[in-house]
Amino acid sequence: MAGAAQNPDLSSLKATIAVTGLKTGDNPQPGVAVIRSIRAAGFAGRIIGLVYDSMESGIYLEDLVDEVYQMPYPSAGAEAFLARIEYIVSKQKIDVIIPTLDSEVILYIRLQDELHKMGIKSYLPTEECFLLRDKTRLASYFPPRGILVPDTMLISDASQIMNSRDNFPMMIKGSYYEAYKANNYEEALKYFYEIESRWGLPILLQKMIYGDEYNIVIVGDGEGGILGMVPQKKLVITDKGKGFGGVVIDNPELREFATKVISSLKWRGPCELEVMRGYDGLYYLIEINPRFPAWVRLAEGSGQNQPAAVVLKALGQELAELPPCKPGTLFIRHAEDIITDISVMGEVSAKSELIRR
């Protein structure tokens, strides 16, 4: 008889792990939570923080990362990115990278071979799979596979909003970030121009689904299976729509729905599903984020250490399914001031790196 599923033990792992996205605050990035989970698995090796800006708050936590390096923004392109990584590995070997930001994941996918040559491994989906979860493709890819997605219209001209004037309220969304509820044509027009100025076109106009929202953090095995899955219901939501509190739930219908999504995509690596259970009792796929969410510590806290599993999978280790999570486990996000000397900021700003230990 097989033993009970266990979480990965990283206490004897000799490796250096790099993690991106160390900003917390009102729109927190997942890096700090990912690192905390890896440490909770007993990992005592070096952790490198890769940041885009010297104000990412995780830089200033004494016990979080051993080294910090500033990276060029993804928009600077592959050449600048690779040059910076080459510089970093010339100083400190990196074994695993866990990217945690939407905008950078595609770069890490496309440059996997180059990174591999430098000895850096990751656990990410294929490019094809990554593109299928793009917001602009959800409504065409999933419904034929029996997975409901709210009716969606892609628009590239504000005049197209008129075609939906009888359907308000509707959701209006940027293809990367931001989503607003537009109650009427005028509001939709305002949001259209705001989103266009920040994120460009196309913009999505989507039917409102009334019901309960659930978020699920998952690690897929790339063959249609799932290594771990933790669903939560947000209990505290900020004015930006960010979940600052939530509780782990156990819902067989939701689990079945999420399994179907991952199986259909053959997703490899971490992701977050946003799902609505409509008042009609049906489940709708709203979004697939191609990385761990900022609340991923809830997975580790509820008994399923997904970031630790991703480290081992990146290193090519075999891993059985993770243990089940404990429903009723709650998280509440708590902000705290970090007190440090301005020389820390000076070092990151001037040298674009910080060696703590």
Added chain:
Amino acid sequence: MDYSKLTNLAMNDNGFIFDPASGYSYTSNETGLYIMKLLAQGMDKDAICAKFMAEYEVSEDNFNSDFEHYMLMLEALALVEY
């Protein structure tokens, strides 16, 4: 009447109830919690009524009226189904 959803609820003695399927939580007074726990154990309305009449000074009519009212509340919360 289908009380099966009640069997999945996590109830503590302070009257805090958590539904792990939906993520919703509720609070109940002592009597409501007691009835919910008895229903979750599989006891039917008549047996609960007999138990209440033995333990409290309550008439059958009063019990039935309050019980029906309580079930309507639970139905509105989708915790029981008619």
